[in-house]
Amino acid sequence: xxxxxxxxxxxxxxxxxxxxxxxxxxxxxxxxxxxxxxxxxxxxxxxxxxxxxxxxxxxxxxxxxxxxxxxxxxxxxxxxxxxxxxxxxxxxxxxxxxxxxxxxxxxxxxxxxxxxxxxxxxxxxxxxxxxxxxxxxxxxxxxxxxxxxxxxxxxxxxxxxxxxxxxxxxxxxxxxxxxxxxxxxxxxxxxxxxxxxxxxxxxxxxxxxxxxxxxxxxxxxxxxxxxxxxxxxxxxxxxxxxxxxxxxxxxxxxxxxxxxxxxxxxxxxxxxxxxxxxxxxxxxxxxxxxxxxxxxxxxxxxxxxxxxxxxxxxx
Amino acid sequence: xxxxxxxxxxxxxxxxxxxxxxxxxxxxxxxxxxxxxxxxxxxxxxxxxxxxxxxxxxxxxxxxxxxxxxxxxxxxxxxxxxxxxxxxxxxxxxxxxxxxxxxxxxxxxxxxxxxxxxxxxxxxxxxxxxxxxxx
Numbered sequence: 001x002x003x004x005x006x007x008x009x010x011x012x013x014x015x016x017x018x019x020x021x022x023x024x025x026x027x028x029x030x031x032x033x034x035x036x037x038x039x040x041x042x043x044x045x046x047x048x049x050x051x052x053x054x055x056x057x058x059x060x061x062x063x064x065x066x067x068x069x070x071x072x073x074x075x076x077x078x079x080x081x082x083x084x085x086x087x088x089x090x091x092x093x094x095x096x097x098x099x100x101x102x103x104x105x106x107x108x109x110x111x112x113x114x115x116x117x118x119x120x121x122x123x124x125x126x127x128x129x130x131x132x133x134x135x136x137x138x139x140x141x142x143x144x145x146x147x148x149x150x151x152x153x154x155x156x157x158x159x160x161x162x163x164x165x166x167x168x169x170x171x172x173x174x175x176x177x178x179x180x181x182x183x184x185x186x187x188x189x190x191x192x193x194x195x196x197x198x199x200x201x202x203x204x205x206x207x208x209x210x211x212x213x214x215x216x217x218x219x220x221x222x223x224x225x226x227x228x229x230x231x232x233x234x235x236x237x238x239x240x241x242x243x244x245x246x247x248x249x250x251x252x253x254x255x256x257x258x259x260x261x262x263x264x265x266x267x268x269x270x271x272x273x274x275x276x277x278x279x280x281x282x283x284x285x286x287x288x289x290x291x292x293x294x295x296x297x298x299x300x301x302x303x304x305x306x307x308x309x310x311x312x313x314x315x
Numbered sequence: 316x317x318x319x320x321x322x323x324x325x326x327x328x329x330x331x332x333x334x335x336x337x338x339x340x341x342x343x344x345x346x347x348x349x350x351x352x353x354x355x356x357x358x359x360x361x362x363x364x365x366x367x368x369x370x371x372x373x374x375x376x377x378x379x380x381x382x383x384x385x386x387x388x389x390x391x392x393x394x395x396x397x398x399x400x401x402x403x404x405x406x407x408x409x410x411x412x413x414x415x416x417x418x419x420x421x422x423x424x425x426x427x428x429x430x431x432x433x434x435x436x437x438x439x440x441x442x443x444x445x446x447x448x449x450x
Contacts, residue, residue: 038328041327042328045327046327049384052384052386052395148326156433160429163429164429233355234355234356234357235359237359237360238344238345238359240358243358243360246360246382257327
């Protein structure tokens with residue numbers, strides 16, 4: 001049986017752990033608010049890019065055939081981008097992404113296709129490497145505060161691989177942020193880019209050409225009216241077609257950036273929840289151990305009294 | 316006094332500026348552009364440069380501006396840019412490091428690849444920022 005001193009030591013160490021976990025909980029809670037604001041800050045930017053794209057598509061009369069919009073004839077190799085965090089201690093935040101990624105790989109293999117992994121976050125990188133599924137590339141060191149430059153870097157690399165035919169499809173798997181308590185594992189197609197996602201109103205991809213023209217036309221006319229003149233007065237520099245060539249890849253960057261931001265917020269939410277239950281557990285443990293220690297002390301005192309009484313009788 | 320008009324500078328990380336200005340000065344892929352109130356409707360692609368907002372009087376707000384777009388419609392200018400960093404917040408040493416890294420990538424990349432194109436864009440961005448910071 002552990003001595004009184006051992007139990008006291010254990011109480012001390014559990015108390016220390018509790019201090020750390022509750023500090024981590026508070027830090028996560030404070031940073032979560034900022035992370036939520038960053039998700040909100042992206043929305044107006046993304047909406048304006050959509051509006052500009054619709055207008056440029058209307059002015060150009062069509063959406064140019066960009067390689068990232070074209071579906072490949074046969075899908076042989078699927079890229080999976082797993083978004084995890086650089087650090088652990090966040091409950092199932094990282095492991096559920098890895099699990100979803102491995103399950104997706106199984107489904108892809110059932111269709112006779114192969115998978116290439118890409119990882120965001122040190123955790124994803126090390127878990128995949130450990131399972132002998134080393135990612136083709138890992139992006140680490142920014143998951144707690146992703147910048148737009150990070151999203152651009154990742155997207156450009158994936159787009160280059162798609163254009164060069166190394167990948168025929170790219171999906172992203174991340175924890176989308178619902179609330180501090182709820183994160184939902186989400187799988188989203190990022191390449192080939194869907195026409196529907198670049199033009200407002202979720203158009204039917206089959207009628208993309210005409211639909212794009214129409215939807216864009218209405219939108220453009222609306223903007224032109226707002227400007228108090230006809231569309232012919234608009235000055236485009238360079239011409240709308242060139243503008244679209246840069247606007248359209250922006251959608252991929254924005255999608256990736258949004259996923260990174262949501263994942264960062266989810267990580268903080270998950271850490272907050274995990275650390276709260278760790279602190280609660282530590283509290284419970286301290287209570288049990290204190291009870292245990294008191295019992296031991298009582299037993300020792302009883303023992304001593306018995307010895308004194310026994311000794312006295314022996315005299 | 317010059318007529319003022321509303322301008323918004325948006326980045327993916329939030330608004331960098333919102334308010335009334337006399338003139339916006341920036342650079343499109345075609346060349347420098349200055350926009351005053353009641354400018355013709357325009358939509359243009361922007362290159363990295365020093366963005367100047369003449370907010371009235373002698374005051375000029377300066378930003379290191381990344382790639383993006385400008386849209387002037389209904390006497391309201393909207394700039395969508397990947398970066399808009401106030402000039403006083405730039406760090407020359409940090410920018411020199413980034414520039415050196417991008418230049419190394421440019422050296423290592425092969426002609427005609429997407430990697431090379433990316434390195435070129437990075438070099439142009441960081442060297443522009445560095446020049447703004449050290450001027």
